[in-house]
Amino acid sequence: MKITLDIWRQKSPNDKGKFVRYELDGVSKEMTFLEMLDYLNDKLIKAGDEPVAFDSDCREGICGTCGLFINGRPNGPVKGITTCQLNMSVFKDGDTITVEPFRAKAFPVIKDLIVDRSSFDKLIQSGGFISVNTGAAPEANSIPIKKEIAERAFDAGICIGCGSCVAACKNASAMLFVSAKISQLALLPQGQTEAKERVRTMIREMDRLGFGNCTNTGACEAECPKEISLWNIAKMNREYYKATLG
Amino acid sequence: MLNSKIPDGPLAEKWTRYKATCKLVSPANKKKLDIIVVGAGAAGAAAAASMAELGYNVKVFVYQDSSRRAHSIASQGGINATKNYKNDGDSDYRLFYDMIKGGDFRAREANVYRLAEISNNVIDQFVAQGVPFAREYSGYLANRSFGGVQVSRTFYAQGQTGQQCTLAAYQALMRQIKAGKAEMYSRRFVMDLIVIDGKARGIITRNLVTGEIERHGAHAVVFATGGFGTVYYLSTLAINSNGSAAMAAYRKGAFMANPSMAQIHPTSIPVLNDYQAKLTLMSESLRNDGRVWVPKNKGDKRNPNDIPEEERDYYLERRYPAFGNLVPRDVASRAAKERCDAGYGVGSTGLSVYLDFRDAIKAQGKQAIADKYGNLFDLYTKITGMDPYTEPMRIYPASHYTMGGLWVDYNLMTTIQGLYAIGEANFSDHGANRLGASSLLQCAGDGYFILPVTIGDYLSEEIKTPKISVDDPAFDKAEKEAADKLKKLLSINGTQTVTSFHKRLGHIMWQYSGMVRNEEGLNKALKEVNELREEFWKDVKVPGKIDEFNHELEKAFRVADFFDLAELIITDALHRKESCGAHFREEYQTEEGEPLRNDEEYMYVAAWEYTGEKSAPKLHKEPLTFENVKVTKRSYK
Ligand SMILES: Cc1cc2nc3c(=O)[nH]c(=O)nc-3n(C[C@H](O)[C@H](O)[C@H](O)COP(=O)(O)OP(=O)(O)OC[C@H]3O[C@@H](n4cnc5c(N)ncnc54)[C@H](O)[C@@H]3O)c2cc1C
Ligand code: SF4
Ligand code: FES
Numbered sequence: 001m002k003i004t005l006d007i008w009r010q011k012s013p014n015d016k017g018k019f020v021r022y023e024l025d026g027v028s029k030e031m032t033f034l035e036m037l038d039y040l041n042d043k044l045i046k047a048g049d050e051p052v053a054f055d056s057d058c059r060e061g062i063c064g065t066c067g068l069f070i071n072g073r074p075n076g077p078v079k080g081i082t083t084c085q086l087n088m089s090v091f092k093d094g095d096t097i098t099v100e101p102f103r104a105k106a107f108p109v110i111k112d113l114i115v116d117r118s119s120f121d122k123l124i125q126s127g128g129f130i131s132v133n134t135g136a137a138p139e140a141n142s143i144p145i146k147k148e149i150a151e152r153a154f155d156a157g158i159c160i161g162c163g164s165c166v167a168a169c170k171n172a173s174a175m176l177f178v179s180a181k182i183s184q185l186a187l188l189p190q191g192q193t194e195a196k197e198r199v200r201t202m203i204r205e206m207d208r209l210g211f212g213n214c215t216n217t218g219a220c221e222a223e224c225p226k227e228i229s230l231w232n233i234a235k236m237n238r239e240y241y242k243a244t245l246g
Numbered sequence: 247m248l249n250s251k252i253p254d255g256p257l258a259e260k261w262t263r264y265k266a267t268c269k270l271v272s273p274a275n276k277k278k279l280d281i282i283v284v285g286a287g288a289a290g291a292a293a294a295a296s297m298a299e300l301g302y303n304v305k306v307f308v309y310q311d312s313s314r315r316a317h318s319i320a321s322q323g324g325i326n327a328t329k330n331y332k333n334d335g336d337s338d339y340r341l342f343y344d345m346i347k348g349g350d351f352r353a354r355e356a357n358v359y360r361l362a363e364i365s366n367n368v369i370d371q372f373v374a375q376g377v378p379f380a381r382e383y384s385g386y387l388a389n390r391s392f393g394g395v396q397v398s399r400t401f402y403a404q405g406q407t408g409q410q411c412t413l414a415a416y417q418a419l420m421r422q423i424k425a426g427k428a429e430m431y432s433r434r435f436v437m438d439l440i441v442i443d444g445k446a447r448g449i450i451t452r453n454l455v456t457g458e459i460e461r462h463g464a465h466a467v468v469f470a471t472g473g474f475g476t477v478y479y480l481s482t483l484a485i486n487s488n489g490s491a492a493m494a495a496y497r498k499g500a501f502m503a504n505p506s507m508a509q510i511h512p513t514s515i516p517v518l519n520d521y522q523a524k525l526t527l528m529s530e531s532l533r534n535d536g537r538v539w540v541p542k543n544k545g546d547k548r549n550p551n552d553i554p555e556e557e558r559d560y561y562l563e564r565r566y567p568a569f570g571n572l573v574p575r576d577v578a579s580r581a582a583k584e585r586c587d588a589g590y591g592v593g594s595t596g597l598s599v600y601l602d603f604r605d606a607i608k609a610q611g612k613q614a615i616a617d618k619y620g621n622l623f624d625l626y627t628k629i630t631g632m633d634p635y636t637e638p639m640r641i642y643p644a645s646h647y648t649m650g651g652l653w654v655d656y657n658l659m660t661t662i663q664g665l666y667a668i669g670e671a672n673f674s675d676h677g678a679n680r681l682g683a684s685s686l687l688q689c690a691g692d693g694y695f696i697l698p699v700t701i702g703d704y705l706s707e708e709i710k711t712p713k714i715s716v717d718d719p720a721f722d723k724a725e726k727e728a729a730d731k732l733k734k735l736l737s738i739n740g741t742q743t744v745t746s747f748h749k750r751l752g753h754i755m756w757q758y759s760g761m762v763r764n765e766e767g768l769n770k771a772l773k774e775v776n777e778l779r780e781e782f783w784k785d786v787k788v789p790g791k792i793d794e795f796n797h798e799l800e801k802a803f804r805v806a807d808f809f810d811l812a813e814l815i816i817t818d819a820l821h822r823k824e825s826c827g828a829h830f831r832e833e834y835q836t837e838e839g840e841p842l843r844n845d846e847e848y849m850y851v852a853a854w855e856y857t858g859e860k861s862a863p864k865l866h867k868e869p870l871t872f873e874n875v876k877v878t879k880r881s882y883k
Contacts, residue, residue, distance in 0.1 A: 012794075030519040038745070039521060045743050045789050045798065053795055055311070057484040059524040061625070062409060063315040085628050110455055111795040118432065121312050125424040129417035130376045134296040134694045137367070137374035141331065144385030153378040154403055157410055161314055184376065191376050 001027045001093040005040065007052055008100045010109050017109065019098070033076065033086040034059065034066065037099075053112035061085045061225065064160030067167065068113055069100040074164035074223045082162060082225040102167035105210040106174070119209045120161050123174065126205035127198040128181040130191050143189050156184035158226050165220035165228075171212030176220040178202050179236035180228050186239050196243035203240060248501070248853060248868045251655040252356040257874045258338070261360045264656075265699060269706035276301035279705050280464040280713065282449055283307070284436050284491055287316030288408065288686055289669025290470030291415035292693025298422035300698055302705075305462060306419065307434045307451060309486060314416045317472055317484040318689060321408025322622065323529035324392065324400035325372075325686040327365035332389055336397045338362040343875055345684060348394045348574055349649070349677020350827035350843065350880050352504070352851070355872060356656060357674040364695045365687055369401055371694055375414035379403050390618070392682035393530050394574035394882070400683045405529050405622040411686055415693065434460070435800060436491045437728040439467065439498045439665065440720050446665035447714045450724045452732075454800065457793040459728055461721045463714030466664040466701060469495060469652065470693070473670040475508060477808050477815065478645035478760070479752020482514055482527040488804040489811040492652055492671060496814075500660040501853035501866060503673035504650035505811070506819035509680055509828050510761045512578035514644030515629055516598040525644040526629055528601070529622055530682040533571045535606035535615060536639070538562050538578070540590040540599050550592070550600055550638050561585055569882040576679045576761075576828040577882060579643040583761050584839065586642070593640050602638035643761060647685065649676040649828065650818070653853040653868075657700035658692060661853075664704060668692035673851070678827025732792050735802045740785030744801040747782045751775065751808055759816050764832040768820045775816065779809040814854060814863060821865065824848045827880075845877060 003024045010017030024040050031039065034056050041051035056066040061082040068083045070076035076086045091097065099113065107115040157180070165176035182199050185191030191198075214233065221230045253260040271279065280303045283294040290306065291313060298304045306313065330336040341362040346353055373379065373387075379401050380388040389398040403410040422428040433454040440448035440463070448463035474489030475481040496502045513528045539558045546553060561581055563570045573581075582599050591597050607615050612635060616623070623634045630640070652660050652667035654674055659666050669689040676684065758771035782805070790796040825834040825841030826848070834842040851868040 028519065028521065031521050035521045035523055038523060042743055042745065045787060046741075048789070050789055051798060053797060057310060057315055057486050058317060058320050059485055060320060060526045061628075062320045062406070063310070063317070063484065065310065065315050081628060089631075114795070117311060121314070121420060121423075121430070121432075124314075124417060125420045129421045130374065131421060132371075132374040133299045134292075134371060134418075134698065135367075137370040140329070140366075140370045140373040141386050143373075145381055146385050147381045147383050150378045150381040153376070154406075154410070157376075157378050157403075157413065158406055160319075160409075161312065184378070188376050188378065190374055 001029065001088070001091070003027050003036070003091065004096040006096065006098040009052070009112055011111065013108055013110060027088055029089040031088045032084060033070070033088060034084050036088050053114050055114045056084055059084045062160060064162035067102055067162045067164050069102055069167055071098055074102065074167045075225055080225060080227050082160070102163050104166045104172035106172065107163060107166065117163050120163065120177065122209060123178055123202060123205055124181065127201040128185070130185060131194060145189060149187055153184045153187040156180045156187070156228065156232050159228050160226055162225060164223050164225055166211065168219040168223035169212065170217065170219070171215060173214045173220070174206050174211040175214040175233050176224060176228055178206055179232040182239060183232040183235040186235070195239060199236060199239040199243045248653070248866050249655065250354065250868055251657060253656065257355060257359050260356055261363055268699065268703040271702045271706050271709065273301050275709040277303070279303065279708060280305065281466050281468065281701070282462060282464040283468045283470060284449065285316065285470035285472060285669070285671070286313035286416070286419060287318035287470060287472055287669060287689065288412050288415055289689035289693045290316070290468070291412065291419045292690050293468060293470060293668055293697045294428055295415060295418035295422050296694050296698040297701065298427035301427070304422070304428040305431060305464065306428060307431045307436060307449070309433065309435050309454065311432055313419065313430060313432065314413060316412060317487055318412040318686070319409045320484070321686055322405040322527060323531035324390065324402035324407045324683040325368070325411060325690070326392070326399050326683040327369040327401060327687065328362055328399060329366055329369065331387060332398045334397045336399050340397065341365065341399065344395045345675065345681055346677070346872070346875050347880055348681040349679055350841070351677065351845070351849065351872060351877050352826055352870065353677030354674055354851070354870065355874055360696065361675055361688055361691050364691050367695055368687060368690045372411055372414050372690070375418060377403065377410045377414045390531060391534055391572060393533060393572045393578070394569070394681045400531070402531065405531070405619065408686055411690060415690070436494065437803070438494045438724045440724055441498050441662055442718055442720045445663045448716065448721065450721070450728050452728070455795055457791070457796060459725055461716035461725060463716045465708045465711055465714065466666065466705060468666045468668060468697065469671050470669045471671045473648040474811060475645040475648055477752070477812055478755050479749050480517065480522065480525050481645035482511060482525050485524055488807065490804050490807040493807045493811055495652055495660060495662065495665060497856050498662060499856065500662045500665060501653040501855050502650070502814060503653035503851050503853045504818065505815045505854065506759065506822065506829055507649035507678050507827065508645065508815070509575060509647035509649060510579045510643045511646035512575055512582055512643050513601060513641040514646070515626065516593060516595070516640055516642035526625065527644070527646065528626060528639060528641055530575065532601060532619060532622060535618070536571065536601040536603050537605060538571055538599055538601055540585045540592060544589045550602070559590070566882045573882045574679055574681060576830070579761050580830060582643055598640040598642045600638035601641045603634055604638070607635065645756070647680055649673065649678060649680050653851070657703060658697055659700070659704065666697060666701065668697055678829055729792070732799060732803065735786065735788050735799060735806065736792060738784065738786050738788070740787050742785050742787060744786060744788065744798055744805050747778065747786060748801070748805045748808065750778055751805070751812060754778070755812055755815070759819055762830050762832055763819050765820065768816050772813065772816050772820070775809060775812045782806070782809065817863060818852055818854065821852065822848055
């Protein structure tokens with residue numbers, strides 16, 4: 001296939017950046033999207049040009065490193081996948097594809113398609129944990145947990161911290177990410193002692209870091225590669241009211 | 247002479263005695279001591295958090311943008327412990343025995359027993375930290391089986407156990423960062439280790455964003471840098487996994503143990519095309535319910551569902567009736583290779599076998615299977631476009647794990663004073679083959695419960711050592727060498743990309759030093775690796791500059807180290823004239839094609855010492871003694 005790529009190139013955080021067009025011939029439907037970018041880079045390097053900087057690591061949809069904004073959507077046109085899981089078979093010969101970094105005030109661009117998401121670490125630091133020192137844990141089966149509760153906690157816990165929810169949101173809100181952690185920990189008996197404090201500090205931190213407010217558009221859930229549910233935001237709001245009123 | 251420093255006393259009392267008698271550091275003194283931890287996967291994050299909780303000043307270095315992304319996040323199937331919740335006869339001794347046998351009698355008894363002993367604490371810790379392990383309807387924890395064992399001792403969170411455990415350790419570390427006891431340096435690549443007067447005192451890193459080369463000093467250094475299966479190019483590891491930190495330690499005097507003990511995992515999604523950068527694992531847990539087979543007729547191109555029962559060869563069940571589909575990984579991998587090499591493989595390349603859930607779905611219903619493996623099935627469908635609920639999966643072996651690694655003693659200290667290696671980066675617990683669900687256990691065990699104790703024994707002698715100054719000439723020298731190496735890589739300006747070299751190297755390793763090896767092939771590989779390395783240093787093309795974000799330069803640095811590592815792997819594989827576990831030398835096999843150990847001559851850990859760029863590494867042997875198990879032929883028949 002022949003593909004036209006409009007790729008965001010930006011030398012450094014302070015550079016203004018611009019789209020650059022690449023015509024890429026010989027793309028195979030069997031390639032993943034990132035393998036297609038590898039292939040482009042291979043050509044650029046051989047031609048003496050600078051390769052496009054993009055990030056990836058596990059290449060199997062679990063580390064959360066790779067997110068790109070493809071044709072105006074986080075991770076491209078297919079629902080429920082990360083960028084590294086996107087296959088070129090969804091594109092047609094002659095297609096034009098625009099590729100941009102995730103954009104949000106709290107995710108400044110480092111170079112080309114790579115952004116700084118350390119604000120997510122800061123959010124977890126502000127309370128996304130259970131304060132149990134090593135060695136202080138009781139016997140694991142001493143607290144039974146209902147299967148469905150454990151499963152709910154798991155469904156929230158599988159967030160990969162990719163930032164697609166932030167990139168998808170017109171307000172660049174981190175609500176889905178934060179709520180997934182809050183609800184995972186609040187569902188489990190182990191996390192309940194700190195639940196009130198956690199929801200307060202994490203929400204405060206989210207504002208401080210420059211993430212926007214949630215206006216319930218649901219774009220985050222629609223674009224989340226792990227299909228983390230909006231239910232978590234509702235749960236977080238309930239936790240927040242409990243914490244601030246109760 | 248290697249001293250493994252195993253405490254005296256009966257096996258089951260060694261660790262207790264050690265803890266009761268090791269030297270301690272007072273809380274006031276801990277505050278004065280700095281520890282560098284490189285890597286924050288399950289091992290590094292657990293260690294860093296636990297040591298920070300104790301009061302040490304911990305600095306953590308990772309190459310990813312966040313430590314949550316370490317490749318431990320990708321581990322799937324589960325984590326072992328000896329809770330015996332199933333009442334199926336499990337015990338510390340049994341896990342110990344399974345691991346010693348699984349490792350084909352090439353692991354160290356005392357270390358393995360200790361791991362079994364602390365396994366329950368690991369599960370307790372994770373549950374308390376909020377890991378949503380699978381539960382029964384009663385609300386109690388659920389278990390499943392993994393290969394190479396006959397009890398059900400694996401705890402799991404669907405196919406994302408590693409993710410949940412890694413995030414728990416990550417969160418514990420984030421808590422310590424907030425508390426000011428740990429500091430995170432992300433997007434840093436460790437290029438060298440600093441040794442002053444025989445002691446590890448710091449590291450040289452490259453800031454991957456600015457390109458700046460930085461110095462960091464500490465009283466002790468911990469390498470938790472994971473595995474280097476990426477030396478094979480295609481593997482189930484993250485594409486940036488590397489052997490550079492291990493090689494830096496090796497060049498500075500840390501011995502490398504059993505580097506050729508590399509696990510090729512039997513159930514990966516097969517290679518689909520030439521551009522592929524990575525292979526995706528399908529968890530071993532699938533072999534609990536999936537049956538492995540190939541057609542009985544060579545080149546049978548029928549749809550697998552149209553091939554009747556009597557024309558299917560369930561070769562694992564046929565060859566290993568006692569363990570069937572749950573034989574250990576090395577056995578399953580070789581058996582798949584054997585069938586494919588003999589012409590029975592399926593798929594367009596003939597390099598895959600079926601893993602079939604038809605019978606399990608019939609017996610248990612689709613929902614039960616979905617509950618256990620739903621997300622793995624989804625992953626498979628996303629990658630291959632095929633539906634394992636209605637047609638068998640296709641799988642093939644892939645490079646997955648390194649049992650070998652930096653040599654460590656009972657304290658997890660390398661042969662360099664004050665340099666520790668934990669998690670997959672060390673060698674001690676898995677011998678010649680690792681059993682499933684035991685790596686996460688080892689990583690977390692090392693990090694939470696072992697290192698925080700043993701490091702105190704060393705640091706108790708360091709309380710008078712002031713802060714390590716980075717102005718020491720050792721830092722000057724190492725920094726200059728690191729910069730020179732990068733400049734050299736940039737200056738070659740040849741015609742071939744870094745990746746093309748990595749692919750060729752991987753091909754040599756896979757061909758001659760993979761699942762099956764022989765002397766002729768290994769000698770050939772040695773020669774080819776050397777030639778390729780020469781070609782690399784003459785003709786590689788690395789674009790860009792040193793003082794900027796430069797992925798190609800990072801890759802080139804890693805691939806340069808992979809050449810040296812490959813050479814060491816081959817040297818080790820050549821020297822071990824026996825077959826054991828994953829190390830299968832064709833010359834040494836039984837008539838039935840099973841590995842033939844040579845305990846008389848090779849019952850030792852091979853620890854290699856660096857002697858210079860141009861000279862051969864020197865072999866040191868740590869003899870292995872088995873006082874608590876009977877050394878037998880490892881059989882799964
Ligand atoms: C797909 C897959 C599935 C698996 N499933 C299971 C399972 O079900 N059960 C089980 O027990 N085991 C499993 N394993 C094995 C297990 O996951 C790993 O052995 C284990 O997670 C390794 O953890 P670690 O902490 O040692 O290293 P990793 O998690 O790999 O972390 C390495 C760390 O070192 C850092 N690092 C490396 N090199 C450098 C450098 N040069 N400079 C700076 N930082 C560096 C990285 O940033 C990272 O933080 C699986 C492995 C894979 C690949
Ligand atoms: S909630 Fe979804 S989109 Fe947001 S960080 Fe987590 S996995 Fe990514
Ligand atoms: S590279 Fe890990 S999620 Fe895509």
